[in-house]
Amino acid sequence: MKKILLSIALVAMSVFSMSALSFKVEVNGVEVKDGDTVEITELVDSDVLPCKAMVPHVKLTNLTANPIDAIAEGEFTELADAGSGNAASMIQFCFDSCYTVESVVGSLGGGSCSFAPNEVREGNRAHIEYMPAYKGDGFWAVEEFFPGVSVFKFTLRNSADSSDAITINIKFNYTGENAIDGIEVDSAAAEYYNFQGVKVANPEKGGMYIVRRGAKVSKEIVK
Numbered sequence: 001m002k003k004i005l006l007s008i009a010l011v012a013m014s015v016f017s018m019s020a021l022s023f024k025v026e027v028n029g030v031e032v033k034d035g036d037t038v039e040i041t042e043l044v045d046s047d048v049l050p051c052k053a054m055v056p057h058v059k060l061t062n063l064t065a066n067p068i069d070a071i072a073e074g075e076f077t078e079l080a081d082a083g084s085g086n087a088a089s090m091i092q093f094c095f096d097s098c099y100t101v102e103s104v105v106g107s108l109g110g111g112s113c114s115f116a117p118n119e120v121r122e123g124n125r126a127h128i129e130y131m132p133a134y135k136g137d138g139f140w141a142v143e144e145f146f147p148g149v150s151v152f153k154f155t156l157r158n159s160a161d162s163s164d165a166i167t168i169n170i171k172f173n174y175t176g177e178n179a180i181d182g183i184e185v186d187s188a189a190a191e192y193y194n195f196q197g198v199k200v201a202n203p204e205k206g207g208m209y210i211v212r213r214g215a216k217v218s219k220e221i222v223k
Contacts, residue, residue, distance in 0.1 A: 021034070021063075021164060021165075021166060022062060022063055022064045022066075022068055022158060022164055023060060023061070023062065023063065023068075023070075023156050023158075023164075023165075023166050024060070024061040024063050025058065025059070025060055025061075025156065025166055025168060026058070026059035026060075026061075026122075027056050027057075027058055027059070027168070027170070028056060028057065029059070032168050033166075034165075034166045034167055034168075035167060035168075035169075036168050036169070037151075037168070037169040037170075037171055038056065038168060038169070038170050038171065039171040039173055040054045040056050040130070040170060040171065040172050040173065041054075041173045041174070041175065042054065043132075043145070043174070046129055046131075047124065047129075048092055048094070048098065048129050049090075049092070049129050049131050051131065051142045052131075052142075052145075053129050053130055053131045053132075054129075054130045054131075054132070054172045054174070055127060055128070055129050055130075056127065056128050056170055057122055057123060057126065057127045058122070058126045058127060058128060058154075059120065059121070059122040059126065060095070060115070060120070060121045060122070060126050060156065061118075061119070061120045061121075062115035062116070062117065062118060062119045062120075063118075064117065064118070065117045065118060066117055067114065067115065067116055067117055068114065068115045068158055068160075069112065069113075069114050069158075069159045069160065070112065070113050070114065070115060070156055070157060070158055070159060071110065071111075071112055071113075071155075071156075071157045071158075071159050072093065072095045072099070072110045072111060072112070072113050072154070072155075072156055072157075073108060073109070073110035073154070073155045073156075073157065074091070074093050074099070074101050074108070074109055074110055074128075074152060074153065074154045074155070075101060075105075075106060075107060075108045075109065075152070075153055076089075076091070076101065076103065076104065076105050076106070076107065076150060076151065076152055076153075077105060077106075077151045077152070077153050077169070078105065078149060078150055078151035079103060079104075079105050079150050080132060080133045080146065080147075080148025080149055080150045080172075080174070081133065081146070081148055082133035082134070082135075082146055083133065083146045084135070085133050085134055085135035085136075085144070085146050086134070086135050086136060087103075087133065087134055087135075087136075088103040088133055089103050089130065089131060089132055089133050089134075089148075089150050089172075090103055090130075090131050091103075091128065091129065091130045091131070091150075091152055092128070092129045093110075093127070093128040093129070093152075093154065094124070094125070094126070094127055094128075094129075095113040095121070095125070095126055095156075096111070096112070096113040096114065096125075097111055097113075099111050101152075112159065128152065128154065128170060130150065130152065130170075130172045132145045132146060132147075132148065132150070132172070132174040133145070133146040133148055134146065141195075141210050145174060145176070146174075146176070147174055147175055147176030148174060149171060149172065149173050149174075150171075150172045151169055151170070151171050151172070152169070152170045152172065153167060153168075153169050153170075154167065154168055154169075154170060155167040190211050191211070192209045192210070192211055192222075193209060193210040193211075194209060194210070195210065203222045204222065205222050205223065206221065206222065206223075207221070207222050208220070208221050208222075209222060
């Protein structure tokens with residue numbers, strides 16, 4: 001009888017522990033569990049940063065029938081070396097709002113977000129944007145990305161119950177196999193900026209400016 005009761009208790013504890021976590025998290029369509037590491041290697045056009053970046057879209061699901069107020073936290077645990085570049089990596093992660101994390105190992109950033117009952121959040125409402133270490137005049141005019149590995153730890157935590165949380169590690173592995181020497185431009189209307197980031201309505205001939213056409217950015221001399 002004691003063995004039976006013990007078995008029932010263990011099953012009950014197991015069910016309770018399985019139901020304790022309210023968040024289901026997917027990265028690139030694959031479900032990840034607490035403590036998992038996801039590796040991202042591809043540079044794509046960014047919707048937020050004005051140049052190419054590594055953009056994992058994080059699909060988040062509230063598995064409960066109750067609304068959840070959550071805390072989204074993120075920090076670098078490893079950071080690629082900029083080498084002879086001018087800047088280290090930068091990152092933003094967006095859940096309700098976008099948060100920029102300082103390019104320093106252990107520097108914590110984040111904020112609050114909320115999930116309606118059974119809500120699924122993805123796309124523009126759930127993503128992380130990482131730009132590798134680079135050389136250039138600010139991220140408006142990137143000349144070259146530097147190969148390297150950065151690791152970003154992301155935690156989604158129920159603000160009402162700190163034990164109800166999931167943490168995943170996103171490993172951004174830029175190998176340099178498709179190194180970018182500049183930023184391509186398209187046929188969108190050109191917007192001109194000086195090197196302090198101030199928009200210039202009437203650029204002077206012969207002057208060098210940062211030029212933005214749609215999502216593409218380049219450094220050009222006006223002819």
